[in-house]
Amino acid sequence: xxxxxxxxxxxxxxxxxxxxxxxxxxxxxxxxxxxxxxxxxxxxxxxxxxxxxxxxxxxxxxxxxxxxxxxxxxxxxxxxxxxxxxxxxxxxxxxxxxxxxxxxxxxxxxxxxxxxxxxxxxxxxxxxxxxxxxxxxxxxxxxxxxxxxxxxxxxxxxxxxxxxxxxxxxxxxxxxxxxxxxxxxxxxxxxxxxxxxxxxxxxxxxxxxxxxxxxxxxxxxxxxxxxxxxxxxxxxxxxxxxxxxxxxxxxxxxxxxxxxxxxxxxxxxxxxxxxxxxxxxxxxxxxxxxxxxxxxxxxxxxxxxxxxxxxxxxxxxxxxxxxxxxxxxxxxxxxxxxxxxxxxxxxxxxxxxxxxxxxxxxxxxxxxxxxxxxxxxx
Amino acid sequence: xxxxxxxxxxxxxxxxxxxxxxxxxxxxxxxxxxxxxxxxxxxxxxxxxxxxxxxxxxxxxxxxxxxxxxxxxxxxxxxxxxxxxxxxxxxxxxxxxxxxxxxxxxxxxxxxxxxxxxxxxxxxxxxxxxxxxxxxxxxxxxxxxxxxxxxxxxxxxxxxxxxxxxxxxxxxxxxxxxxxxxxxxxxxxxxxxxxxxxxxxxxxxxxxxxxxxxxxxxxxxxxxxxxxxxxxxxxxxxxxxxxxxxxxxxxxxxx
Numbered sequence: 001x002x003x004x005x006x007x008x009x010x011x012x013x014x015x016x017x018x019x020x021x022x023x024x025x026x027x028x029x030x031x032x033x034x035x036x037x038x039x040x041x042x043x044x045x046x047x048x049x050x051x052x053x054x055x056x057x058x059x060x061x062x063x064x065x066x067x068x069x070x071x072x073x074x075x076x077x078x079x080x081x082x083x084x085x086x087x088x089x090x091x092x093x094x095x096x097x098x099x100x101x102x103x104x105x106x107x108x109x110x111x112x113x114x115x116x117x118x119x120x121x122x123x124x125x126x127x128x129x130x131x132x133x134x135x136x137x138x139x140x141x142x143x144x145x146x147x148x149x150x151x152x153x154x155x156x157x158x159x160x161x162x163x164x165x166x167x168x169x170x171x172x173x174x175x176x177x178x179x180x181x182x183x184x185x186x187x188x189x190x191x192x193x194x195x196x197x198x199x200x201x202x203x204x205x206x207x208x209x210x211x212x213x214x215x216x217x218x219x220x221x222x223x224x225x226x227x228x229x230x231x232x233x234x235x236x237x238x239x240x241x242x243x244x245x246x247x248x249x250x251x252x253x254x255x256x257x258x259x260x261x262x263x264x265x266x267x268x269x270x271x272x273x274x275x276x277x278x279x280x281x282x283x284x285x286x287x288x289x290x291x292x293x294x295x296x297x298x299x300x301x302x303x304x305x306x307x308x309x310x311x312x313x314x315x316x317x318x319x320x321x322x323x324x325x326x327x328x329x330x331x332x333x334x335x336x337x338x339x340x341x342x343x344x345x346x347x348x349x350x351x352x353x354x355x356x357x358x359x360x361x362x363x364x365x366x367x368x369x370x371x372x373x374x375x376x377x378x
Numbered sequence: 379x380x381x382x383x384x385x386x387x388x389x390x391x392x393x394x395x396x397x398x399x400x401x402x403x404x405x406x407x408x409x410x411x412x413x414x415x416x417x418x419x420x421x422x423x424x425x426x427x428x429x430x431x432x433x434x435x436x437x438x439x440x441x442x443x444x445x446x447x448x449x450x451x452x453x454x455x456x457x458x459x460x461x462x463x464x465x466x467x468x469x470x471x472x473x474x475x476x477x478x479x480x481x482x483x484x485x486x487x488x489x490x491x492x493x494x495x496x497x498x499x500x501x502x503x504x505x506x507x508x509x510x511x512x513x514x515x516x517x518x519x520x521x522x523x524x525x526x527x528x529x530x531x532x533x534x535x536x537x538x539x540x541x542x543x544x545x546x547x548x549x550x551x552x553x554x555x556x557x558x559x560x561x562x563x564x565x566x567x568x569x570x571x572x573x574x575x576x577x578x579x580x581x582x583x584x585x586x587x588x589x590x591x592x593x594x595x596x597x598x599x600x601x602x603x604x605x606x607x608x609x610x611x612x613x614x615x616x617x618x619x620x621x622x623x624x625x626x627x628x629x630x631x632x633x
Contacts, residue, residue: 093563100564107567108390108411116393118409192568 005050005088012081014045016074023068023078028303032317033061037068037078044081059085060096061316064187064308065267070299082308086189095189102312103190106197110179111145112312121175123154127161130172137172138211140233144220145180146311146343152350153343156216159368160238162377167250171214177204181215183223183268188309198228205233214238216368218269218342219307225273237269239341239367243278246285254376256288261370262335263291264326264349265301266342279341282367286374292333294326302326306344323352331362341367379434379526381425383458383492384479384509385418387442387449388499402600414449417494419456421555423562424524425492426457432526435459437486441466441478447578455565455573462579464586471596472504479505480512481586490531491552495520506554517552518545522559 009015023037024030030037035058043053053059059082068078089095095103105114121131121143130137141164147153164171182197205213212234215221221237245251261283269275276298284291296302305322326349330338340346349364372378389410397406414422425436437460438453440446450461464482469475483491491513496503503519510517522542523534526549535543536556547553583590613620 090564090566091568093565093569095564097561100562103564103566108413109393114393116395117411118395119393190566192566192571196567 005084008081008084009045009047012077012084013075014041014081017041017045017072017076018074020073022071022073023076026067026071028065028067028322029061029063029305029317032305032319032322034058035061041076041078041081044085054085054089054092054094057096057316059089060099060309060313062308063267063303063305063310065303066272067267067303070271083187083189083191086187087191088189090189090191096313096316098312098314099188099309102309103185103188103193106180106182106185106190107193111149112180112184113145113149115149118176120148120178121173123148123157124161124173124175127158128165129161130170131175132172132208132210133174133177135172137170138209139169139171140205140208140210140213141171141173142181142213142215142220142224143173143178144215144217144343146347147216148178150343150347153346156343156346156366156368159366159372159378160216162372163242163251163368163375166375166377167245174204174208179204181220181223183217183219183227184307184309184311186223186227187307188312194227198223202228202231206231212236214241216343218266218273218275219344222268222272237273237275237278237341239269239279239282240275242367242371243281246282251285251371251375253285253287253374255374257286257370257374258288259337260290260292260335261337261339261365262294262330262333263297263367264294264304264330264338264340264342264345265298266340266345267301267303267307269341270301271299279339279367282371283339286370289370289374292335294329294333294335296329302329304342304345304348306342306348311344311347321348321352321355323348324356327352327356327358327362331358336362337370338362338364339367339370340364379428379432379490380486380488381428381434381436381490381492382483382486382488383418383421383425383436383438383453384505385422385438385440385449385453385494386415386497386499387412387440387446388415388497391499396603398601398603402602403598404601412445412448414452415494415497415499417496417498417555417557418449419494419562420557420559421492421494422453422456422458423560424555425490427560428490428524428526429457434489437462437488439479439482440464441475442468450578451570451573451576452565454576454578455569456563460577460579462581465580465582469594470500470502470598471594472502472508473595474592475505476508476512477592478583478586478588479509481588482581483513484586489549491515491550493552493554495554495556503554506552510552513552515550515552516547517554518547519554520556521553522556524553524559 021038062082066079102112106112147157182194186194224235436458438458439462441464493506520536521533522536525532531547613623
């Protein structure tokens with residue numbers, strides 16, 4: 001998307017807004033920040049005081065979950081508007097300091113966490129994984145920044161590798177050459193950096209002769225699928241692959257998991273890409289597992305607040321985190337496990353459990369971890 | 379007000395694995411990423427803020443190889459007007475560096491020279507004050523606040539123990555800038571790409587009237603890792619075992 005303050009109104013269809021307030025009603029952070037989407041759309045449309053609008057810290061509270069724009073009956077592109085405003089701010093250099101660090105880190109080190117590039121594939125040591133470019137394979141397992149570096153999220157990467165190996169999938173990883181996908185970068189407003197990442201990544205994928213890629217994070221999936229130029233490489237979220245294997249009988253369960261499990265729909269997978277069935281199919285196929293829904297699920301699922309650059313933002317919100325609300329909802333569904341299929345959901349929900357002192361009542365697991373346990377590869 | 383800012387391109391080492399080069403005189407740098415020295419970033423930002431207040435120009439200056447152009451481009455994207463790179467081999471000799479800088483700016487008009495307090499890589503912290511001495515100008519080091527009043531600069535210096543010293547200097551002067559003096563702005567990639575079109579000059583030691591082989595007062599003989607301490611004990615085992623051992627140790631130490 002091109003961002004031009006002069007055409008922001010037309011580009012984001014702000015003129016179509018009928019001020020019904022559906023966006024504000026849908027917003028998962030409306031109780032947590034002064035962000036009022038209906039008012040922001042109107043004010044940006046009137047464009048009378050853009051410099052004043054740009055000064056508002058709540059512009060960084062939006063998680064870009066997209067519930068507002070998906071529910072908008074008039075077709076207003078609210079999230080594109082937020083990204084557009086953020087891109088004006090990024091161009092002016094006016095971004096919060098922690099966001100600034102994340103963006104600078106991505107340009108320098110290829111990941112927003114500022115970690116050393118040479119250590120990106122340390123988690124994969126001794127797992128006997130092919131490196132794309134060094135050995136031949138047509139399927140890329142794209143790990144992503146958080147599952148590469150975060151010790152908790154690395155568990156997902158390892159679990160999936162073991163599942164893939166058990167099934168006999170011929171795949172490879174990019175190792176040290178893997179670079180940030182740019183999904184969060186684009187949502188933090190750094191359009192030019194996003195374009196550079198997309199161009200460099202695509203060039204690397206195409207040079208390596210890849211036909212298919214599997215992502216861990218729904219955020220990576222979303223950007224490869226929807227924001228990157230068409231490349232002919234099929235993009236899959238890992239839950240799609242696991243669901244397919246269950247259908248074809250490739251996954252052989254060997255252990256019963258006697259647990260009651262609910263599922264947090266990641267916004268980038270569920271709401272934004274309509275992948276609701278596959279994760280549920282995987283979970284309900286695990287023997288012994290009692291699957292329960294939370295009261296709000298699928299399109300109505302509550303955002304964990306990990307998207308839109310919020311993993312790197314500090315403050316700007318007050319009151320109980322959505323993660324805490326979600327943990328309570330999971331507990332009232334009777335679950336003792338909240339499963340998810342997104343590293344950001346995993347981390348935000350785990351934090352929520354810790355700060356609300358409920359670690360003895362409920363734990364968070366990625367779907368891949370449950371599957372790995374049920375086929376006994378971990 | 380014309381301001382000259384001296385900057386340096388440094389390798390980022392905070393998260394990196396560090397190895398020592400074969401000859402033992404430096405660390406290996408081929409797997410490291412390079413960027414603008416943090417202190418210099420604050421100095422450039424401060425110069426741009428002063429320019430916004432008092433008009434004038436900001437010129438950035440670096441000594442280094444071809445690759446150093448990338449930090450000059452960054453400075454131009456931050457709001458500097460002109461940039462100059464002096465091609466010269468890397469040196470640990472602050473006296474020589476100050477001599478090169480002096481030769482390069484001899485014919486430039488300026489009211490203020492800013493440098494970072496020190497560089498992230500070698501941390502000598504000498505170039506700014508050595509340059510002041512060579513140019514024959516008043517200086518203040520570790521500056522965290524600047525006010526310009528006519529032909530004078532009123533600056534605050536950060537001293538040990540949380541003490542601040544207020545110094546008045548007659549302009550022109552040399553100031554070495556401390557981190558935290560301002561809030562750095564994000565430098566977007568779009569701004570960096572645009573800055574590639576701004577004026578950047580390059581010169582050599584010969585062109586500024588210096589020989590390729592200047593006498594050195596300081597050379598690095600050897601670099602080494604600090605010896606491993608004896609007090610540290612690494613606890614091994616799974617998290618539960620480690621926590622158990624740790625609480626045991628803490629309990630004993632408390633007594």
